[in-house]
């Protein structure tokens with residue numbers, strides 16, 4: 564079903580809450596260039612909601628390089644252009660004080676590893692999210708009112724719950740307007756603002772994320788020597804491992820090198836001890852009866 568604008572500000576229950584909230588606050592839309600946040604801008608625009616600023620948080624891998632590859636960077640620039648022409652607001656790019664690499668090298672002041680570098684973020688309670696994303700955004704927004712583009716059918720259950728019970732300074736325009744992810748995509752298609760990540764031609768998020776899948780790590784090894792060299796360098800100073808399976812980046816590299824030479828299988832038959840030259844064990848069939 565396609566999104567048709569209604570006077571969401573009129574019908575929204577949230578209006579009553581917001582009226583009681585301090586009225587001299589700025590209204591700031593936070594975008595990530597995904598379909599939901601870009602569709603949210605259209606919903607704000609067509610629904611007549613107040614909008615003062617549009618911000619995005621750029622993540623930098625190193626001091627000078629952000630996480631986008633060339634294709635994604637081009638899309639970001641195009642989207643900024645369309646947004647300025649259509650909504651009359653220039654997207655403000657904010658960033659954390661430091662890059663991923665700088666935070667990874669920063670010495671710990673608490674916990675069991677005081678004096679050691681932070682290292683790669685752990686699977687749970689990753690330092691990167693607060694330091695690189697939510698921290699800078701929250702600092703910028705302060706107690707102003709923020710718009711967040713969560714869809715009504717968010718796959719992430721935490722986001723779904725947050726959509727139902729928004730904090731006082733947060734509005735979820737897509738939730739208020741019952742916009743699904745599919746409808747958000749249609750809105751972006753009409754505006755010709757569909758990120759190349761949905762075509763799978765470039766990756767979404769941080770290329771150094773330990774939560775990414777094996778195929779994605781393999782792709783970095785096979786296509787980007789510079790990024791791989793950085794991962795190797797960071798791994799050497801990190802007491803935590805790159806991914807939750809606790810293998811070194813060098814071990815991953817060896818695995819992919821051997822895969823490329825046909826010395827180890829690419830699929831589920833692979834075992835890490837094969838890197839030492841062990842052959843795959845054939846599974847014994849259970850005797851019937």
Ligand code: SF4
Nearest residue numbers: 689691692768769772
């Ligand atoms: S995508 Fe991964 S590395 Fe980047 S902020 Fe999120 S958890 Fe951290």
